[in-house]
């Protein structure tokens with residue numbers, strides 16, 4: 001326990017503190033980085049292939065293909081399936097921008113489908129309703145670390161001959177019916193952006209698949225479509241994970257299962273504390289299905305409309321970090337205004353007005369969680385007093 005904590009109540013609670021996870025590993029990081037420095041193998045060093053192997057294993061996939069970011073992983077998956085002008089890809093609107101921009105960038109059309117209000121994940125019914133003769137693929141996002149409804153999504157895909165590209169950027173080690181995400185669909189996309197559950201010291205990404213032919217095409221596309229050297233059969237991109245990133249990620253990979261467990265314990269503790277305080281009457285706690293293991297990249301509550309931003313300000317005033325993922329659904333973004341023939345996405349629009357993500361990182365302490373819960377309690381006590389007065 002730090003001096004500050006033993007002195008009493010934590011004075012502030014950060015949304016995320018990556019230094020707490022990294023500090024104990026400093027010696028290992030330095031050794032791993034020195035190793036790369038001395039080897040001089042900055043691109044495609046052995047650490048890159050080792051990480052590809054370990055990420056494939058973690059996803060129960062045969063192949064791991066590294067790349068420069070989660071955004072590139074999505075782009076490469078679509079490129080390898082030769083998705084382009086005239087094609088449609090069904091995506092959620094309630095997600096990070098990259099899920100849809102990868103589709104747009106290739107000249108194809110992102111078709112936005114609404115979410116299940118309980119899990120925040122893309123709704124299979126909405127996917128089924130969005131299919132047209134031009135639909136080529138579905139990109140379910142395992143949002144906040146919870147797997148999308150993959151049984152239903154794979155069944156729809158099989159019936160209509162569509163590719164399923166899992167956006168698992170927030171969900172490494174999450175499980176669906178006991179099976180890790182990443183290879184439940186045709187291909188999985190991961191990000192090593194520092195805020196993800198397996199975060200690097202910069203950008204990085206990974207694709208996972210059981211399809212050997214697809215794995216070969218992904219490698220082709222990430223390396224300028226060049227095979228053999230200086231011969232190009234297709235136009236690819238340059239998207240590599242560098243060896244320094246892979247070396248630091250391998251150090252963290254050893255800790256990932258433990259960190260995921262710590263996130264799960266934190267989520268369970270929030271649920272206990274919020275319920276004990278009666279706060280589950282004021283805010284809606286995130287739901288975790290008993291059949292699927294949530295990886296808790298975010299602990300996202302719903303705050304009744306109109307008070308979310310006030311509550312967030314109250315937390316900020318008390319030095320408690322929180323964030324809104326995501327305030328503007330993608331179908332309402334200015335850059336996608338010309339795609340606006342999707343009708344309204346009622347649950348997506350409602351979620352965007354109500355969601356609030358609270359600190360959940362592995363090293364978050366019990367005392368810090370109590371501060372978060374007490375602060376929210378205080379907010380509602382004040383609101384209720386005003387209502388009575």
Ligand SMILES: *Cc1c(COP(=O)(O)O)cnc(C)c1O
Pocket residue numbers: 069070071072095096098099141167169170190191192193203204205
């Ligand atoms: C982070 C993220 C991405 C993009 O990953 P980058 O590595 O930042 O490019 C894509 N989709 C989702 C759902 C994400 O959370």
